[in-house]
Amino acid sequence: MATASSELFVYKGVDKRGNKVSGEVSSQSSAMAKAQLLKQGIRANAVRKKPKPLFSGGKKKITPMDIALFTRQMATMMKAGVPLVQSFDIVAGGAENKTLAELILSIKEDVASGGGFAASLRKHPKYFDELFCNLVESGEQSGALETMLDRIAMYKEKTEQLKAKIKKAMTYPIAVLVVAVVVTGILLVKVVPQFAETFTSFGADLPAFTLFVLHLSELAQQYWFIILVTLIIFFVSFGKLKSRSKAFRDFIDKISLKIPVVGNILYQSIVARFSRTLSTTFSAGVPLIDALLSVAGATGNSIYEKAVLQIREEVSTGTQLNVAINHTKVFPAMLVQMATIGEESGALDEMLDKVASYYEEAVDNLVDSLTSLLEPMIMSVLGILVGGLMIAMYLPIFQMGQVV
Numbered sequence: 001m002a003t004a005s006s007e008l009f010v011y012k013g014v015d016k017r018g019n020k021v022s023g024e025v026s027s028q029s030s031a032m033a034k035a036q037l038l039k040q041g042i043r044a045n046a047v048r049k050k051p052k053p054l055f056s057g058g059k060k061k062i063t064p065m066d067i068a069l070f071t072r073q074m075a076t077m078m079k080a081g082v083p084l085v086q087s088f089d090i091v092a093g094g095a096e097n098k099t100l101a102e103l104i105l106s107i108k109e110d111v112a113s114g115g116g117f118a119a120s121l122r123k124h125p126k127y128f129d130e131l132f133c134n135l136v137e138s139g140e141q142s143g144a145l146e147t148m149l150d151r152i153a154m155y156k157e158k159t160e161q162l163k164a165k166i167k168k169a170m171t172y173p174i175a176v177l178v179v180a181v182v183v184t185g186i187l188l189v190k191v192v193p194q195f196a197e198t199f200t201s202f203g204a205d206l207p208a209f210t211l212f213v214l215h216l217s218e219l220a221q222q223y224w225f226i227i228l229v230t231l232i233i234f235f236v237s238f239g240k241l242k243s244r245s246k247a248f249r250d251f252i253d254k255i256s257l258k259i260p261v262v263g264n265i266l267y268q269s270i271v272a273r274f275s276r277t278l279s280t281t282f283s284a285g286v287p288l289i290d291a292l293l294s295v296a297g298a299t300g301n302s303i304y305e306k307a308v309l310q311i312r313e314e315v316s317t318g319t320q321l322n323v324a325i326n327h328t329k330v331f332p333a334m335l336v337q338m339a340t341i342g343e344e345s346g347a348l349d350e351m352l353d354k355v356a357s358y359y360e361e362a363v364d365n366l367v368d369s370l371t372s373l374l375e376p377m378i379m380s381v382l383g384i385l386v387g388g389l390m391i392a393m394y395l396p397i398f399q400m401g402q403v404v
Helices: 030-039 064-079 084-094 098-112 117-121 130-142 145-199 208-244 246-256 262-283 288-298 302-316 321-328 333-345 348-403
Strands: 007-014 020-027 043-049
Touching (some): 007 030, 020 030, 020 084, 020 098, 030 043, 030 098, 064 098, 098 117, 117 130, 130 145, 130 288, 145 208, 145 262, 145 348, 208 246, 208 348, 246 262, 246 302, 262 288, 262 302, 262 333, 262 348, 333 348
């Protein structure tokens, strides 16, 4: 069984039919690697550690999108009738991310040595959360693992696409504003002082706007290091406080929902995640009470996590889902109505899937609208900052020209 000390070995040998085969296997030693290959019907002639690249930039991280791709490929392989263990080999062989390939081979060794798929995934909680593992376990128990993997893949893909849209909405304006601040800082520290030396020879009063910019430049020159260190300390402290303090995270979650435009995008994305996760878990045959527990953690916001846990408590006492959702007062009427129709018709998962699709599309449209709205606004801010500095510097020169 592969453990934390497992290494990647390269092998060459022959299979049961006498065909030459080669590949990679994860194991603790070359002897154990040969034994594992023998169990798979491969007689290895040569087994050696996989050499590391001479110029290695370190291991590439495994992203959630990598996991989504892995799940989709596994679902495709199994639907095509490829055995589970062989599917791991095929998917690992085609993985561009070598760290992901090592992870897949490690899972494969666990499964090949008798462990269940879900049990093997639980050994890697960094990449496979409890919801993922529970759904895989449900698929194993029902004998429909390929169908369940297809559902999980769709769920992961939709979730990651939604996250990417939210990240796009947040990252673009922040990145441009950071660049604007950096450019302004460079101008104040490096460019404005050159003009200041020229102005000393004028022997005339400078415009108020120019004097203001010169004072800003003096402050920036004297305290730029202190300002930079203060900003670094602030952002580092903010990150640590957010990761360690639940009360602070709750406060940030509450405030973020009140930000104009952005708050609405976050709200609609939360409703989409809630609907998508509940639809996926419920259609997989997971009991509603257990499904709601998984959904609570998937909302990504403490306020809605508490609301879902409240729904779970009410449902566990016999309250209908749509009534419990309505009692929270934080979910839209459309979700309540669709849940009502779903419960009455016995197609709750389908109704929730439609709600998820609706709000995912709404988030997509809102992000596109926000980007279109922000582009001219950001250009205006950049123009005011940089253009304002240039006007302040050239204003005395223009005034001199008029006097002459």
